[in-house]
Amino acid sequence: xxxxxxxxxxxxxxxxxxxxxxxxxxxxxxxxxxxxxxxxxxxxxxxxxxxxxxxxxxxxxxxxxxxxxxxxxxxxxxxxxxxxxxxxxxxxxxxxxxxxxxxxxxxxxxxxxxxxxxxxxxxxxxxxxxxxxxxxxxxxxxxxxxxxxxxxxxxxxxxxxxxxxxxxxxxxxxxxxxxxxxxxxxxxxxxxxxxxxxxxxxxxxxxxxxxxxxxxxxxxxxxxxxxxxxxxxxxxxxxxxxxxxxxxxxxxxxxxxxxxxxxxxxxxxxxxxxxxxxxxxxxxxxxxxxxxxxxxxxxxxxxxxxxxxxxxxxxxxxxxxxxxxxxxxxxxxxxxxxxxxxxxxxxxxxxxxxxxxx
Numbered sequence: 001x002x003x004x005x006x007x008x009x010x011x012x013x014x015x016x017x018x019x020x021x022x023x024x025x026x027x028x029x030x031x032x033x034x035x036x037x038x039x040x041x042x043x044x045x046x047x048x049x050x051x052x053x054x055x056x057x058x059x060x061x062x063x064x065x066x067x068x069x070x071x072x073x074x075x076x077x078x079x080x081x082x083x084x085x086x087x088x089x090x091x092x093x094x095x096x097x098x099x100x101x102x103x104x105x106x107x108x109x110x111x112x113x114x115x116x117x118x119x120x121x122x123x124x125x126x127x128x129x130x131x132x133x134x135x136x137x138x139x140x141x142x143x144x145x146x147x148x149x150x151x152x153x154x155x156x157x158x159x160x161x162x163x164x165x166x167x168x169x170x171x172x173x174x175x176x177x178x179x180x181x182x183x184x185x186x187x188x189x190x191x192x193x194x195x196x197x198x199x200x201x202x203x204x205x206x207x208x209x210x211x212x213x214x215x216x217x218x219x220x221x222x223x224x225x226x227x228x229x230x231x232x233x234x235x236x237x238x239x240x241x242x243x244x245x246x247x248x249x250x251x252x253x254x255x256x257x258x259x260x261x262x263x264x265x266x267x268x269x270x271x272x273x274x275x276x277x278x279x280x281x282x283x284x285x286x287x288x289x290x291x292x293x294x295x296x297x298x299x300x301x302x303x304x305x306x307x308x309x310x311x312x313x314x315x316x317x318x319x320x321x322x323x324x325x326x327x328x329x330x331x332x333x334x335x336x337x338x339x340x341x342x343x344x345x346x347x348x349x350x351x352x353x354x355x356x357x358x
Contacts, residue, residue: 030047030048030112031047031048031051036051087116087119087120087123088123090104090106090120090128091120091123091124091127091128094120094124094127094128095124095127098126098127103126103127103128103129104124104127104128104129105128105129105131106120106121106128106129106130106131107131107133108130108131108132108133109132109133109134109189110133110134111134111135111136111137113132114132114136114137117130117132117143118130118132118136118139118142118143121142121143121144122142129144129145130142130143130144130145131143131144131145131146131147132145132146132147133146133147133148133189134147134148134152134189135148135149135152135174137174138174138175140174140179140181140182141179141181143181144181145181145182145183146178146181146182146183147182147183147185147189148182148183148184148185149184149185149186149187149188149189149305149333150184150185150186150336151305151329151332151333151336152174152329153174153177153178153184154328154329154332155174156174156176156177157332159332163327163328186309186336186337186340187305187308187309187312187313187333187337188305188306188308188309189309190306190309190310190313192289192292192310192313192314193313196289197289197292197293197314198293199289200289200290200292200293201290201293201294203289203290204287204289204290204293204294207287207290208290208293208294209294211249211250211294212249212250212276213249213250213296214247214248214249214250214296214297214350215248215249215250215251215252215294215295215296215297216244216248216250216251216252216295216296216297216298216299216350217251217252217254217291217292217295217297217298217299218237218241218251218252218253218254218298218299218300218321219253219254219256219291219298219299219300219301219304219307219311220237220253220254220255220256220259220263220264220267220301220321221256221258221259221300221301221303221304221307222256222257222258222259222260222263222301222303223258223260223303223325224303224330226326226327226328226329226330227302227303227322227325227326227327227330228325229263229301229303229322229325230260230262230263231262231263231266233263233301233321233322233325234262234263234264234266234267235266237267237321237322237346238266238267238270238271239348240321240346240347240348241271241277241299241348242270242271242348243347243348243349244299244348244349244350245274245276245277247349247350248276248350249276250276250277250278251271251274251276251277251278252277252278252279252280252287252291252295253267253271253277253278253279253280254279254280254287254288254291255280255282256304258303267279292310292311292314293314295311295314295316296316296317297316297317297318297319297350298311298314298316298317298318298319299319299320299321299346300318300319300320300321301320301321301322302320302321302322302323302325302326302330302334303322303326303330305329305330305333308320308333308334308337308343312337312342312343317344317350318337318342318343318344319343319344319345319346319350320334320343320344320345320346321346323345
């Protein structure tokens with residue numbers, strides 16, 4: 001079976017999709033900036049068409065000849081360039097190679113790939129095996145396999161349905177329990193495994209090996225609609241970290257792009273000059289993989305399921321910051337990990353007994 005994976009970033013010149021041994025890699029991207037950030041609920045094909053039309057109107061009103069911008073596949077943004085990954089091209093390939101190589105494996109990840117991956121399977125159902133990674137929302141029957149975290153089914157739990165007015169139930173997905181083609185994972189899928197950790201340990205050895213132990217890595221995200229916090233959590237966290245510094249050799253802190261400035265300012269002001277504390281300035285190289293490889297324990301804000309999942313996969317203690325501010329599937333996921341003994345609330349003390357992530 002010859003694999004096709006979507007949406008790995010292309011590596012050819014000008015970002016053009018490149019066919020090479022091991023598969024065909026394509027990407028599916030949405031327009032960005034301005035009002036586009038509010039249109040992610042639209043089907044991606046419609047979103048791109050509207051963006052193209054808006055760009056043409058904008059250029060006309062300014063008295064300039066509309067100029068198209070390059071797509072990720074090197075062609076122009078227009079009605080003929082709705083998707084960088086070409087469904088018809090992939091279907092043709094599947095049909096031509098089926099007799100020799102068997103069905104093509106189409107692996108798509110993220111909501112932006114749902115429409116193209118399902119289209120490929122509909123057009124060549126006998127010649128492809130379509131796998132959708134992450135919850136596609138609806139129409140699971142359009143895929144041969146769906147791999148998604150179990151917390152995506154939180155809306156079906158009695159606790160969740162108490163929070164949703166009954167008349168809104170038909171609008172909430174999923175509508176039914178997972179079928180036979182659905183594979184549930186505990187956490188979010190990611191690329192952190194033993195091989196990547198060993199590689200990162202070697203890459204970052206010169207920087208991390210000399211650090212006094214134990215090393216606590218603190219990762220701070222940003223508030224979301226179901227996990228809100230601000231300066232109050234930052235002040236609480238700095239108090240806990242002052243306590244942790246009594247037993248830690250080193251504390252390394254990193255912020256995400258979503259971290260509010262008021263949160264980062266409080267933490268930098270309180271801890272920036274401490275001799276045991278290093279705060280990443282956001283400049284490359286990103287030490288994220290080095291943190292995963294070399295940390296003895298993690299303290300992570302509760303807004304990012306992905307960050308929890310990666311940290312838990314290392315088998316090291318993971319502490320959650322601010323879970324009391326979270327609702328919906330974030331709370332459900334925290335409870336699942338807590339029941340398995342994989343996470344615990346961060347109060348400033350650390351237990352370095354190893355955990356395991358299944």
